Amino acid sequence: MKQHELTPAPGARKAAKRVGRGVGSGHGTFSGRGCKGNKARAGFGVRPGFEGGQLPIIKRLPEKRGFVNLFKKEFSILNISDLSRFEAGSEVTPQVLLSARLIKSADIPVKILAGGEIDRALTVRVSACSEAAKAKIEAAGGKVEVI
Numbered sequence: 001m002k003q004h005e006l007t008p009a010p011g012a013r014k015a016a017k018r019v020g021r022g023v024g025s026g027h028g029t030f031s032g033r034g035c036k037g038n039k040a041r042a043g044f045g046v047r048p049g050f051e052g053g054q055l056p057i058i059k060r061l062p063e064k065r066g067f068v069n070l071f072k073k074e075f076s077i078l079n080i081s082d083l084s085r086f087e088a089g090s091e092v093t094p095q096v097l098l099s100a101r102l103i104k105s106a107d108i109p110v111k112i113l114a115g116g117e118i119d120r121a122l123t124v125r126v127s128a129c130s131e132a133a134k135a136k137i138e139a140a141g142g143k144v145e146v147i
Helices: 080-085 093-098 133-141
Strands: 078-079 110-113 124-128 143-146
Touching: 078 080, 080 110, 080 133, 110 124, 110 133, 133 143
Parallel strands: 078 110, 124 143
Antiparallel strands: none
C-alpha cells in the first residue's frame, strides 16, 4: 500500500450540498439564508459579547471587568532600613510598628523585605520575612520569629 492509494472508508465522506444553483434545485434564490441582511452575507459572524448594536454589558459596567483573586494575601511591606529607628536589643512586633507609624493597621500581616541595611541586633516578630532580609537581620546579631 502506498500513500497515494489511501482512501477513506466507504460512506465516511459526504459531498457538500450544492446550493444557489438555480430555482429548480430546491435551494436556489436565497440558498437557505433567508432574505437580505448580515446573516445572508459570506463571512458573517459576530464577536463575543455583541448584543445587536445595543451597548454591550461589558461597556456598560466597566468596573466589573478584569479578575479579582479571592485568595490574595495583603501584606504591610517594610524594608530593613525602616527598622533602624529602633534601639538595639528591642523587640519589633506589629503593635510596636503601629505605634511608630510604620504600618497603618496591626490587623494586616507584616512582611519584612531586604531593602537597605541594618546595624543593630533586633528581635523581629512578624508574619513573613524574605530570606535575604532574614539573613541580614541574623548577620547583625538579631533574630526573626514568624508569627
